[in-house]
Amino acid sequence: MIFDRLMGLFSIDMGIDLGTCNTLVCVKGQGIVLNEPSVVAVKKGTNRVLQNGNAVGLVAKEMLGKTPGSITAIRPLKDGVISDFEITEAMLSYFIRRVHGRKHFIGPRVVIAIPSGITAVEKRAVLDSAERAGARRVFLVEEPMAAAIGAGLPVTEPTASMIVDIGGGTTEVAIISLADISVCRSERVAGDDFDEAIVGHMRKTYNMAIGEQMAERIKIEIGSAAPWGDDEPSMEVRGRDMISGLPRKTIVTAEEIREALQEPVTQIVQAVTQTLEQAAPELAADLVDNGITMAGGSSLLRGLTTVISNATGLDVKLAEDPLTCVARGTSVYLENLELWKDTMESDADGM
Numbered sequence: 001m002i003f004d005r006l007m008g009l010f011s012i013d014m015g016i017d018l019g020t021c022n023t024l025v026c027v028k029g030q031g032i033v034l035n036e037p038s039v040v041a042v043k044k045g046t047n048r049v050l051q052n053g054n055a056v057g058l059v060a061k062e063m064l065g066k067t068p069g070s071i072t073a074i075r076p077l078k079d080g081v082i083s084d085f086e087i088t089e090a091m092l093s094y095f096i097r098r099v100h101g102r103k104h105f106i107g108p109r110v111v112i113a114i115p116s117g118i119t120a121v122e123k124r125a126v127l128d129s130a131e132r133a134g135a136r137r138v139f140l141v142e143e144p145m146a147a148a149i150g151a152g153l154p155v156t157e158p159t160a161s162m163i164v165d166i167g168g169g170t171t172e173v174a175i176i177s178l179a180d181i182s183v184c185r186s187e188r189v190a191g192d193d194f195d196e197a198i199v200g201h202m203r204k205t206y207n208m209a210i211g212e213q214m215a216e217r218i219k220i221e222i223g224s225a226a227p228w229g230d231d232e233p234s235m236e237v238r239g240r241d242m243i244s245g246l247p248r249k250t251i252v253t254a255e256e257i258r259e260a261l262q263e264p265v266t267q268i269v270q271a272v273t274q275t276l277e278q279a280a281p282e283l284a285a286d287l288v289d290n291g292i293t294m295a296g297g298s299s300l301l302r303g304l305t306t307v308i309s310n311a312t313g314l315d316v317k318l319a320e321d322p323l324t325c326v327a328r329g330t331s332v333y334l335e336n337l338e339l340w341k342d343t344m345e346s347d348a349d350g351m
Helices: 002-009 086-098 120-132 143-150 191-206 212-222 254-278 281-290 303-313 324-336
Strands: 014-018 023-028 029-039 040-042 071-074 109-114 137-142 160-167 170-177 179-186 232-241 247-253 293-294 317-318
Touching: 014 086, 014 324, 023 086, 023 324, 029 086, 029 254, 029 324, 040 086, 086 120, 086 232, 109 120, 109 143, 109 324, 120 137, 120 303, 137 143, 137 324, 143 160, 143 170, 143 179, 143 293, 160 254, 160 281, 170 254, 170 281, 191 212, 191 247, 191 254, 212 232, 212 247, 212 254, 232 281, 293 303, 293 324, 303 317
Parallel strands: 014 109, 109 137, 160 293, 293 317
Antiparallel strands: 014 023, 023 029, 040 071, 160 170, 170 179, 232 247
16 A cells, blocks of 8 residues: 555555563664563552653663562563563553654554463453554564564575574474474473572572562573583572571572473473474474574574474584574565565454
8 A cells, every 4th residue: 555655655564573571673774772671660559650651671670679669570471471461561662762752643563472382362462452552563473483584594494494583482493494383382391480480499499489570580690401521610598597587698500400300391392392293294303404503592592403403313502692682583584574464464364
């Protein structure tokens, strides 16, 4: 439509990787312009976002677990899907405002990456939130597809590309060929489960309560899925003693954290092997040469590529800058919107 193209001149189209942990926004021709935690701070008992609707992202993440009684810091997405509709809308409208600015009076067209396993109702929630947050048109693209495109895999060719995208809330495993997903699995086990396993370990082993942020620091500093080598590091952990109720610190080793992470890591490895078992023989044959590519922030867990490689016998490599793969993939969709928009799910379909 000519009218649609004309409107496009007055607005900035954007791609959004709406993640459980982080939301990334990219703009056509500019790359990634925003990368902030998916956290919103609201006044307790209401959905009113603090600081005139601006307590979103980094500002709000610093408040996680440290808020006084009158403030709540909320992560509105759980397991890759919207768990709090109004707050997701507030978060999206803040991000769209930040990127789009007030100078453009026409809303942007937005491409949003969603987990491949979500239901029709959950999709509707994403579409409605984005529309009410100020988007003119909304297009949905499946996360593994966006991740594979962002990782530079030859998705349009008649050869198998396998992507394992491990985010905060979901692990997406897909085999893609001829620009479509041939087999995929979406498991609700990912980075958040790593953190929960660490919190549980500290509670069981040391009778110590630690917060989300501390668990994440332990995961990043000494977390691993496979042995590091001879001298494995340890780190000081601070929290609250569950018996005396007083603050204290203790030392934990990389080895015990690896033990704690065993269960979620095993579930991710199983998702990969089960996807391979469902692959067509010709595609499986291609993967012997092409191997597996890993994307998403949680794929950076040390030794995870080794564990998956040992379980499958295939080459496993990390995509370049795994954190931003999905967002970069949505920007490729933006560039080809005119070409591809008929094949994508959008808000026009349900009308």
